[in-house]
Amino acid sequence: MFGVPTHSFYLILLVVILLMSGSLISYRMQQKHPDKDYTELRQRVQSWWMMIGILFAALLFNQVLAIVFFGFLSFLALKEFLSIVPTRQTDRRVIFWAYLSIPVQYYWVSIGWYGMFIIFIPVYIFLLLPVRMVLLGETKGFIRSVGILHWATMLTVFAISHIAYLLVLPVKNEMAGYIGPVLFLLFMTQFNDVCQYIWGKRFGRHKIIPKVSPNKTWEGFLGGVASITLLAGLTAPLLTPLLWWQGLMAGLLISVSGFFGDVVISSVKRDLQIKDTGNLIPGHGGILDRMDSLLFTAPLFFHFLFYSHY
Amino acid sequence: MDRLIKVLFFALLVKPVVLLLLGLNVRGRNNLPDSGPAIVIANHNSHLDTLVLLSLFPLSMIHRVRPVAAADYFLGNGGILAWVALKCIGIIPLDRSGGADRETLFSGCTRALNAGDILVLFPEGSRGKPEQLSRLKKGVYYLIKERGDIPVVPAMLHGLGRALPKGEALLVPFNCDVVVGESLTERQTAAGFMNSAAESFKQLSAYCLTLPAADADDVAV
Numbered sequence: 001m002f003g004v005p006t007h008s009f010y011l012i013l014l015v016v017i018l019l020m021s022g023s024l025i026s027y028r029m030q031q032k033h034p035d036k037d038y039t040e041l042r043q044r045v046q047s048w049w050m051m052i053g054i055l056f057a058a059l060l061f062n063q064v065l066a067i068v069f070f071g072f073l074s075f076l077a078l079k080e081f082l083s084i085v086p087t088r089q090t091d092r093r094v095i096f097w098a099y100l101s102i103p104v105q106y107y108w109v110s111i112g113w114y115g116m117f118i119i120f121i122p123v124y125i126f127l128l129l130p131v132r133m134v135l136l137g138e139t140k141g142f143i144r145s146v147g148i149l150h151w152a153t154m155l156t157v158f159a160i161s162h163i164a165y166l167l168v169l170p171v172k173n174e175m176a177g178y179i180g181p182v183l184f185l186l187f188m189t190q191f192n193d194v195c196q197y198i199w200g201k202r203f204g205r206h207k208i209i210p211k212v213s214p215n216k217t218w219e220g221f222l223g224g225v226a227s228i229t230l231l232a233g234l235t236a237p238l239l240t241p242l243l244w245w246q247g248l249m250a251g252l253l254i255s256v257s258g259f260f261g262d263v264v265i266s267s268v269k270r271d272l273q274i275k276d277t278g279n280l281i282p283g284h285g286g287i288l289d290r291m292d293s294l295l296f297t298a299p300l301f302f303h304f305l306f307y308s309h310y
Numbered sequence: 311m312d313r314l315i316k317v318l319f320f321a322l323l324v325k326p327v328v329l330l331l332l333g334l335n336v337r338g339r340n341n342l343p344d345s346g347p348a349i350v351i352a353n354h355n356s357h358l359d360t361l362v363l364l365s366l367f368p369l370s371m372i373h374r375v376r377p378v379a380a381a382d383y384f385l386g387n388g389g390i391l392a393w394v395a396l397k398c399i400g401i402i403p404l405d406r407s408g409g410a411d412r413e414t415l416f417s418g419c420t421r422a423l424n425a426g427d428i429l430v431l432f433p434e435g436s437r438g439k440p441e442q443l444s445r446l447k448k449g450v451y452y453l454i455k456e457r458g459d460i461p462v463v464p465a466m467l468h469g470l471g472r473a474l475p476k477g478e479a480l481l482v483p484f485n486c487d488v489v490v491g492e493s494l495t496e497r498q499t500a501a502g503f504m505n506s507a508a509e510s511f512k513q514l515s516a517y518c519l520t521l522p523a524a525d526a527d528d529v530a531v
Contacts, residue, residue, distance in 0.1 A: 075483075076333070079333060079483050079484060079485055080333070080485055082484065083333075083469060083484045083485035083486075083519070083520045084485075084519055084520060085522075086522045087472070089440050089441075089472065089475070092472065092475075092478070092480070092482045093480070093482075095482050096480060096482050099482070099483065272522060274519050276519070277519070278333070278335055278485055278519060279335050279336070279337075279519075280333065
């Protein structure tokens, strides 16, 4: 429909309907309780509209723009990460090289060179960063800096670029097109956050890791895992080349790893004693606050799909 | 004409660079004055400080926001730097050589304040060491001593000294914090005023995301 493969079109429609009900609920809440302040809820929903609008525009325009878009997300995420972690003044030049890895990594994606895409950050950048750092000659804090920088590029460049690589895989489900697997991954990851939150809010009693994230409960986690596994089993055959039982496995993988992505970034914030990683997105915080789960789900889902169908 | 140059310079170059290449964590934006005369004081670590602060103002009033900058540094050699400083940024040059008496020294500033402009001042006087606050100079006090009506708003910047420190030409992208405080009320004596400014910078730095919590406690004041 409108040049968009049918199944992907329906998912986009579903997301728009979900957002519309979100707006409606936030409006109703304010009407019902005019004395309470719902600014944050309203901001959250508005920001969702913005993010979804930009994402769909980039995805639907063409593959190249979509790849550039995810490259830009990597840039924002890397910049945000390096801004909150402690770095030395001398690391500026090494950090500059870390940024340059982004266009190169996404270039490999755009030409579909899988072999290079998969080793560029873990091998070449892994070796290049300490080399550049050695040439600067500052040895105090060397180990910590080189560790921070490589972890940062792995999380924000390597992991996120897996979303972009989904776009260049040969289309095996004509009804979903090249955007199908990406939409599936993004929807399941974000909806998993929502489901875990709702299950936790409704039934949550037993905390999982109170020291990291006091709001995470077993009830929320298991409820989210069950919902997403089931939903993924139903929708994976529509949006991806996966069969229904592979869809169940993909859902399980996404919901469990999404949880860990979330708490890993929470630990980073705890360590730095900050609440949000930035304030780029009103009502949500920084880009890492929004993409935390995705950092873990993207590479794992990609490799599951790649192993089972390519 | 000058207004147009400044608006274009900020709309096409500064705002996109500040928003996309750098990225700001802004707190207390509504504390910024929405009309002059007013003074914004900020800590100074980078050439970007001025551009970032000015970019927070809407384009419709950006020509009324005037940074006070060292005449020797920006106008000394003439050329492109002087042109950018005067036409694109609209600085009020300040003579740092120490020859002039106080009245002549600040004549440009008082004239701008009388015209209802918003001044941006860096009381540290120079960019100094990256991400460290040096001693505040009293100059700003003489501007407001007899003008109780002029609000002085403190703004704490952090991260720009990493993005573009003194003596470096390579800009490395970092998110930067801008924390704007409420206007200073303690203005009886020069010492009291300067102390309250320093104290305010210290408090504002607690809201900086890019400042590791362990360091936030011992920001040198």
